[in-house]
Amino acid sequence: MSATPPRTVDPLDPLALTTQLDDTERALAQTVRQFVTERFLPQVADWYEHGIFDPALAKELGALGLLGLHLEGYGCGGGSAVAYGVACAELEAGDSGLRSFASVQGSLAMFAIHRWGSEEQKNDYLPRMAAGELIGCFGLTEADSGSDPGAMRTTARRDGDDWILDGSKMWITNGSIADVAVVWARTDEGVRGFLVDRGTPGFTTNTLHRKMSLRASVTAELVLDGVRLPERARLPLARSLxxxxxxxxxxxxxxxxxxxxxxxxxxxxxxxxxxxxxxxxxxxxxxxxxxxxxxxxxxxxxxxxxxxxxxxxxxxxxxxxxxxxxxxxxxxxxxxxxxxxxxxxxxxxxxxxxxxxxxxxxxxxxxxxxxxxxxxxxxxxxxxxxxxxxxxx
Missing domain, CATH: 1.20.140.10 (Butyryl-CoA Dehydrogenase, subunit A, domain 3)
Structure with a gap:
């Protein structure tokens, strides 16, 4: 009876964890790793040094199905949580800024619309965001309310059939390149979410510089000065923090x-x-x-x-x-x-x-x-x- 030869250990996967992924998950990991290796890594050092994020990456990530990968319908990938996680690991092996872009797009801005939005909002925004044609950001954090979002000062008040938003948001990834911002504000009825399109009067963004971290990523301040929005811009199902x-x-x-x-x-x-x-x-x-x-x-x-x-x-x-x-x-x-x-x-x-x-x-x-x-x-x-x-x- 011959003895089974000892298995060798792969130094790059010593616990052989890739064996715990199914064929679809392994193929996704390989696809994303190839994209990161060939498209992203050759340039990221220069981007990091000069504080650059290339917005063209949005459509490339969209073409790979990585934006809203774990969301169902509306042009989204409909993948599993593990598939989404595997993609995030490969993106961040490239740079946290790259994974942050995909996370903010898919898990913050798109998820907010997918979970709390109207059918009209979902059909209008999500297919284009999944394709990377529209970039989104998520406005919750403020200069004086990070860990305590309930202390936010941004407000939204009714004015007839419209809403008027005033306030600011800080440390917003994708903020100054976003086509749409999901903005959270205090109202007399509790915390509500609103979709604010770029170009809306009173809505401006300021890119934050002099960062020593996440330099290959866009970080911005959002400023809302009397921004008037119609009722249809409110996320109708979001009624609290x-x-x-x-x-x-x-x-x-x-x-x-x-x-x-x-x-x-x-x-x-x-x-x-x-x-x-x-x-x-x-x-x-x-x-x-x-x-x-x-x-x-x-x-x-x-x-x-x-x-x-x-x-x-x-x-x-x-x-x-x-x-x-x-x-x-x-x-x-x-x-x-x-x-x-x-x-x-x-x-x-x-x-x-x-x-x-x-x-x-x-x-x-x-x-x-x-x-x-x-x-x-x-x-x-x-x-x-x-x-x-x-x-x-």
Missing amino acids: AGPLSCLNEARFGILWGATGAARACYEAALSYTSTRTQFGRPLAGFQLTQQKLATMALEIGKGQLLALHLGRLKDVQGLAPAQVSMGKLANTVMASDVARTARGMLGANGISLEYPVIRHMMNLESVLTYEGTAEIHALSIGQALTGHRAFT
């Missing part, structure tokens, strides 16, 4: 997958660099401390990927509680940040050069840790679910 919060949960799901892609890119860069960089007569990868760091990185990334996959399968079967999304977002963004910092050190002086992807990912992940809920807020959300006590106030 639950509306925008539901959108944030969708986006956080993409983030918990995306962070694994950024971590993987940093690990692969460290593995490649230490395997070829020679010091004291041998590759850095031959030293014990280097191997310990690589082993830890691979283990932590693997755990993050398994967590993302489990939450994705669970979402597809029965949906996720907000605290479960918080667990994934908190765990994987912290993990990815730790991996990026470790990889930065392993590359030495080259670790701060845009010739390598690590410093770019490391800086981006500082934002990913913060947006869609800080680590502290997610910890408190989990704590509330575990104990039944709210510790936010």
Whole structure:
């Protein structure tokens, strides 16, 4: 009786997690990875250095079916939660800014219309947004109300059959390139959502500069000064803060997958660099401390990927509680940040050069840790679910 030969370990997939994806999910991962490798990575270092995002990417992502991938109908992909997660991981392996664009388009702006909009709004906006012909943004955060969106100051008041919006929104991804903004405002009847088209009188955007993170991404301020909108511009089914919060949960799901892609890119860069960089007569990868760091990185990334996959399968079967999304977002963004910092050190002086992807990912992940809920807020959300006590106030 012959013994079964031992299996070898793929250094780029040491836990063989690709075997846990079905054929459709693997094919999608390969398609997105090829797009990122061929179209995006050759230019992203220059874009990051100069603070550029190419809006032409919208139609290219739309052609691949990646915008609103997990939404049904209206020209959207109708894919599974896991398929959407796999795509997010591959996009963020390119850059957090690329995944952020797709997340804001699909999980914030499009999801808001899909979940809370009228049939007229869905038919008007969603097919064009899925194709990348229209770019959307999501206006919730304000300069003085980030973690506490209920404290927003933007208001909407009735004036006859119309609404008048006044206020501003800050840190809005896609804001100054968006064709339509989903804007949330306080009214006498509670928080309501509105669709504000570019060019509407009183609506302006200001691109934010001097960022040291997410530089290959557009971030803007939205200003609403007496913006008059008809009733048909209101999202009719959104009647409280639950509306925008539901959108944030969708986006956080993409983030918990995306962070694994950024971590993987940093690990692969460290593995490649230490395997070829020679010091004291041998590759850095031959030293014990280097191997310990690589082993830890691979283990932590693997755990993050398994967590993302489990939450994705669970979402597809029965949906996720907000605290479960918080667990994934908190765990994987912290993990990815730790991996990026470790990889930065392993590359030495080259670790701060845009010739390598690590410093770019490391800086981006500082934002990913913060947006869609800080680590502290997610910890408190989990704590509330575990104990039944709210510790936010």
